[in-house]
Amino acid sequence: MxxxxxxxxxxxxxxxxxxxxLLERGDTVVATLRQPDRLHGLQSRYPGRLHLAALDVTDTQQVRQVVDRAFAQLGRIDVIVSNAGYGLFGTVEEVSSAQIRQQLDTNVIGSIELVRAVLPHLxxxxxxxxxxxxxxxxxxAFPGLSLYHASKWAIxxxxxxxxxxxxxFGIEATLIEPGAARTQFGRGSMVMAAPLAAYQAVPFSARRAVLARDSYTPIGDPEKMVxxxxxxxxxxxxxxxLALGSDAYRLMHAALAGRLAQLEAQKDIALSTDASP
Structure with missing residues (x-):
């Protein structure tokens, strides 16, 4: 179907x-991106089934216009994929206020406003x-990615x-949780904050150079993940x-097990703070 x-x-x-x-298997896609001309070649191969729309997800008015137009054009949209986003690397002292706002506006507010726009139609x-x-x-969470983590934990x-x-209403949702994948996101496309000398001696500082290199090769296969x-x-x-990637499974399993163990260790304290009958 x-x-x-x-x-x-x-x-x-x-x-x-x-x-x-999706186009290869016969589905119809409304694809949004900042520069639609980047998909014109693909559109020429699938006339009538690939519809392009310019969209900056931080522009709430534009989000609503694009969504309303897409539903009007197709009549029904079965699946919404909120994929737009990026990563910001830098300690909390290194990132600028503008970078903080942009990270949260894109990864959090943009995703929320997309959902708000599609819900009436769904x-x-x-x-x-x-x-x-x-x-x-x-x-x-890893050091140096506090704002990126803030955006993902929030969403x-x-x-x-x-x-x-x-x-x-019959509306369902799935959070997709990939590990590091061999996409541009994981291969040199992360936004880097200007480094402060005070943080150059800390153990995780070398990760900045690794993430910035195009030669960095994560373990995840994006084709298999998709x-x-x-x-x-x-x-x-x-x-x-939906966890994707052996690194995602391993690291999330350890983190969740650790948090559960800490919670269990505090059980008596938690129960003791209830009000008396």
Whole structure:
């Protein structure tokens, strides 16, 4: 059964791969990106099934206009893929106020406003599926990525609440949690804050140079990851989360087990602070 999809951030990486694979199998895609001309070649191969729209997800008015136009054009959109985002590397002292705002505006506010724009349409059509690109960084944290983690932990909390709010309308959502993948996101495309001398001697400082290199090769295969993202739409009920990559599984498992152990160690303290009957 063919589906209609709306995908943000399709110029490269997961968004571009997903768009190509969906078109190959006969689906219809509304692909949004800042520069639509980057997909004109692909559009010429799939006339009538690939629709392009210029979109900066930090522009809320534009988000609503693009979403409304897409639903009006296709009549129904079965799957929304909130994929647009990027990573910011730098300690909390190194990143600028402008960089902080841009990171959160793109990864958090942009994703939330996309959801707010599509919900009335999904309710009206009786349901739909949302895939939100998160990261293993939505469950674990590394030094030097505090603002990126802030954005991913925030969007995960948002979706934990959202799925409960919209379940009765037949709307489901899955948080996609990939580990490091061989996309441009994980190979030299991360935004780097200007380094401070005080942090050059700390153990994690070498990661800045590694992440900045185009030769950095993560373990994750983006083609295989996209295959599983598409496949999860056929799973009912929708999985709340989808971990992708052995590094994601290993690191998230350790983090969750550690947090649970800490919680159990504090059980007596937690119970002791209830008010007396």
């Amino acid at each position: 063919s589906r209609n999809w709306l995908i943000t951030g399709t110029s490269s990486g997961f968004g571009r791969i997903m768009t190509e694979r 309710r009206a059509q009786g349901g739909g599926r949302i895939l939100q690109l998160s990261s293993m960084g939505g469950q674990v 995960e909390g948002f979706f934990e609440s959202l799925v409960q709010e919209v379940a009765s 295959h599983e993202m598409i496949a999860c739409v056929d799973v009912t009920p929708a999985p709340r989360r």
